Amino acid sequence: MADTYQADETVDITDVVCPVTFVKAKVALEEMDEGQVLAIRMNDGEPVQNVPRSMKEEGHQVLKLNANNDGTYTLLVRKVGD
Amino acid sequence: MPFTNEQLERYSRHIILKEVGIKGQKKLLNAKVLIIGAGGLGAPAALYLAAAGVGTIGIADADEVDLSNLQRQVIHTTADLGKAKVKSAAETMTAINPDVKVNTYRTFVTSQNIMNLIAGYDFILDGTDNFPAKFLINDACVMAKKPFSHAGIIRFRGQLMTYVPGQGPCYRCVFKNPPPKDAVPTCKQAGVIGAMGGVIGSLQAMEAIKYIIGQGKLLTGRLLTYDALKMEFHTIKLPRDEHCAVCSAHPTITKLIDYEQAECDMKK
Numbered sequence: 392m393a394d395t396y397q398a399d400e401t402v403d404i405t406d407v408v409c410p411v412t413f414v415k416a417k418v419a420l421e422e423m424d425e426g427q428v429l430a431i432r433m434n435d436g437e438p439v440q441n442v443p444r445s446m447k448e449e450g451h452q453v454l455k456l457n458a459n460n461d462g463t464y465t466l467l468v469r470k471v472g473d
Numbered sequence: 474m475p476f477t478n479e480q481l482e483r484y485s486r487h488i489i490l491k492e493v494g495i496k497g498q499k500k501l502l503n504a505k506v507l508i509i510g511a512g513g514l515g516a517p518a519a520l521y522l523a524a525a526g527v528g529t530i531g532i533a534d535a536d537e538v539d540l541s542n543l544q545r546q547v548i549h550t551t552a553d554l555g556k557a558k559v560k561s562a563a564e565t566m567t568a569i570n571p572d573v574k575v576n577t578y579r580t581f582v583t584s585q586n587i588m589n590l591i592a593g594y595d596f597i598l599d600g601t602d603n604f605p606a607k608f609l610i611n612d613a614c615v616m617a618k619k620p621f622s623h624a625g626i627i628r629f630r631g632q633l634m635t636y637v638p639g640q641g642p643c644y645r646c647v648f649k650n651p652p653p654k655d656a657v658p659t660c661k662q663a664g665v666i667g668a669m670g671g672v673i674g675s676l677q678a679m680e681a682i683k684y685i686i687g688q689g690k691l692l693t694g695r696l697l698t699y700d701a702l703k704m705e706f707h708t709i710k711l712p713r714d715e716h717c718a719v720c721s722a723h724p725t726i727t728k729l730i731d732y733e734q735a736e737c738d739m740k741k
Contacts (some may be wrong), residue, residue: 406478407478407481407482410485410486410489411478411481411482411485413489414481414482414485414488414489415478415481417488417489417494417495418476418481418488418495421494421495421496422495449491
């Protein structure tokens, strides 16, 4: 069960395009506490390529990328730092 | 208040920056900046501050847009000729960014009105073109404990300095008193290269933004000079004058002074 994570918050970034995808996820994280987990629902393609990398660059912990059955993905990120 | 998707997109290049982020952008939207002078310096500064989403921008100027202004005062257009500069500036700022509330003051600053003008603002930009106004703005900001950006431009040169209460010198620590009338030409008499306002006015906007978001090092205790012909920037360290007539512990200037303008600058 080590790879099962409970998301504290969820954000949907399928309604925006780069760079607002990352911005919207970043905004959601800024309002959370350190150690909490954010689930980010995103489209395939560019967001899946770039959002996890940008999250790592910001110092957050990328936990898991799950494929949903509708062509979207859900990225789980643990907030690091305040 | 949460950001709309539209705001996230508008400010995305700011929010992506670690030094700004959503917190910094909120600070900008909550900030109040007063620009004194809607001319060569104030025009580019106002454009960048409005675009950046500084939530409240005050702009003070008594003049109307004149054809000779358009070579450098990029906030006004040919269609604005004859219009009050503050009105023209406000229209452009609001067109760039409807998030911004613009307060217009169609007046020159005087010892009578300046304290009221600056009272509600977090940061002041001196975009004026004459020494009486520059000393007046300095003295008023020192007395009211307001941070401000000083700037001046002439020919191919510009200078810049930031005053923050309690940190480094004020304008009067450095320059003491206005020069004798007509000792220094104004840009009306001497000319000024249009892009100089863009360089120095944009730096003023940058200082205001850094002050608001609380990032980086401000130009306090230093004077920046720019010589466009030599293409040289220099910063000169400047100490506080312990005996400064206005910002020292025992000031001799305790009332605002309206210095006389050089005659060539007077309105006919």
